[in-house]
Amino acid sequence: MLMVMIVLVGAGCTTRIGPGMVGIEVDLSGSQRGVQDVTLKTGRVWYNPYSTTILEYPTYMQNVVWSSTNTEGNEAFVFNTKGSMSMELDVNLSYQLMEKKIPEFYIKFRNDDLTAFTFGYLHNTARDCFTETGGHYTIDEIMSDNAPFLKDVRHCFESRVEPLGVQVSQFGIRGAPRPPPQITQSINAKMQAEQIALQKQTEVLQAEADAKKAVAEAQGEANSNVERAKGEAAANIASAKGEAEANRIKSSSIDDRLIKWYSLSNQKQMIEKWDGQVPYVQGSAGGLLLQLPAKEQKQ
Numbered sequence: 001m002l003m004v005m006i007v008l009v010g011a012g013c014t015t016r017i018g019p020g021m022v023g024i025e026v027d028l029s030g031s032q033r034g035v036q037d038v039t040l041k042t043g044r045v046w047y048n049p050y051s052t053t054i055l056e057y058p059t060y061m062q063n064v065v066w067s068s069t070n071t072e073g074n075e076a077f078v079f080n081t082k083g084s085m086s087m088e089l090d091v092n093l094s095y096q097l098m099e100k101k102i103p104e105f106y107i108k109f110r111n112d113d114l115t116a117f118t119f120g121y122l123h124n125t126a127r128d129c130f131t132e133t134g135g136h137y138t139i140d141e142i143m144s145d146n147a148p149f150l151k152d153v154r155h156c157f158e159s160r161v162e163p164l165g166v167q168v169s170q171f172g173i174r175g176a177p178r179p180p181p182q183i184t185q186s187i188n189a190k191m192q193a194e195q196i197a198l199q200k201q202t203e204v205l206q207a208e209a210d211a212k213k214a215v216a217e218a219q220g221e222a223n224s225n226v227e228r229a230k231g232e233a234a235a236n237i238a239s240a241k242g243e244a245e246a247n248r249i250k251s252s253s254i255d256d257r258l259i260k261w262y263s264l265s266n267q268k269q270m271i272e273k274w275d276g277q278v279p280y281v282q283g284s285a286g287g288l289l290l291q292l293p294a295k296e297q298k299q
Contacts (some may be wrong), residue, residue: 011172015054017054020058020059020060021056021057021058021059022056022099022102022103023054023055023056023057024054024055024057024058024103024106025053025054026053026054026106027274032154037165044071046162050157051115055112056112057097057102057105057106057112057114058096058097059096059097059102060096060116061094061095061096061169062094062095062096062114062118063092063093063094063250064092064093064094064095064118064122065090065091065092065174066090066093066119066126067090067091067174067175068088068090068195068249075090075119075123076089077086077089077090077091077126077127077130078089078092079127079130079131079134079135080111080131080134080135081135081137081138081139081142082134082137082138083133083138083139085179085180086179086180087134087139087142087150087177087178087179088178088179089130089173089174089175089176089177089178090173090174090175091126091171091172091173092170092171092172092173092174093122093126093167093168093170093171093175094168094169094170094171095122095161095166095167095168095169095288096166096169097114097165097166097167098165098166098167100165101164101165102165104164104165105164105166106164108164111119122161122166125160125161126157128156129153129156129157129160132156133149133152133153133156134149136152137149137295139179142156143176143177143178143179146173150171151172154168156169156238157171158171196215216273238269
């Protein structure tokens with residue numbers, strides 16, 4: 001019986017700390033009661049269950065989504081922007097507990113339930129930071145380039161949770177911010193007007209480009225016609241000069257001897273063609289026509 005009791009007591013004095021977890025030892029009695037400063041690493045731990053308790057905390061990354069569609073309820077953040085306009089948004093958060101500060105974390109919250117901590121203290125701290133920071137930014141700044149806004153909110157959040165042993169790895173907006181419906185309509189109308197203006201500007205630039213192209217083509221055609229006309233004129237002038245030069249050469253080659261030769265050549269041809277008969281009619285100085293006797297025909 002004594003051996004059975006020893007085995008049972010020994011079995012109750014050990015616990016196993018799993019991977020990604022650390023443990024803290026809390027003394028419940030004695031002069032050293034309270035949480036010990038040294039964390040317990042992965043492995044089997046021996047302890048006195050009557051005066052000591054072991055609490056385990058995860059040190060791996062915790063991923064959280066605070067949104068309006070959470071099963072636990074609406075965890076989205078609603079705050080006022082500059083100009084007292086309401087804004088709603090969802091947030092992604094990744095964090096982990098710092099191993100060395102887990103004893104302080106226990107002293108602060110007296111609880112190892114990280115779900116309650118995440119959707120309780122952490123969510124409330126983030127909401128306060130959004131509320132405090134949102135009043136310095138307009139809706140347009142949060143809807144468009146919101147990097148400065150998120151940087152300020154994250155700085156506010158980290159400055160409050162890091163002293164507790166919470167290390168933030170990621171903090172950002174999930175999806176698009178949601179302003180009031182009338183603001184959404186106004187933003188959409190503004191974006192549509194900008195798109196139409198941009199389209200009109202593109203059409204004007206295209207029309208100007210087409211006009212410049214048409215002018216360039218017309219100018220090119222006109223230049224081509226001028227060059228062609230110049231070429232034809234030059235050809236005509238050259239042809240006329242050639243013909244004139246040929247005529248000049250021909251004219252310079254005609255002299256008195258050539259004219260006399262040509263005249264004699266014509267006379268020779270006339271003599272060769274004459275049949276030996278004289279004309280039957282001849283004119284007189286008074287303009288009368290005289291009938292000459294006909295030449296007798298040889299029998």
